[in-house]
């Protein structure tokens with residue numbers, strides 16, 4: 001997939017204020033407020049910044065953490081990983097593999113088959129319903 005790059009000004013035009021704050025400035029939406037938190041319809045989750053396909057609905061689970069959670073991305077290179085030592089914690093940040101937008105973090109207390117919990121901001125994702 002090709003790398004997508006825009007200037008800060010171009011991103012500001014493309015995104016809502018909240019999308020810009022989360023995707024481009026590594027913000028976090030308030031827990032339990034995300035639009036997609038309790039969405040369990042069948043479909044596909046793409047990057048709100050660039051449309052890159054990120055997660056399938058059958059990998060979404062209720063983690064009770066306040067953010068939409070998935071146990072694996074669609075493809076290994078759908079996302080990228082970065083060591084994040086901000087706020088006095090050591091976490092693994094997850095960004096979009098195509099545009100670099102901030103999605104959330106991955107933790108290793110998820111369910112089988114992967115044991116991973118991709119804790120994502122709703123605002124970084126767009127849901128596309130598919131007929132199952």
Ligand code: FE
Pocket residue numbers: 047048049050051052096097098099100101
């Ligand atoms: Fe993206």
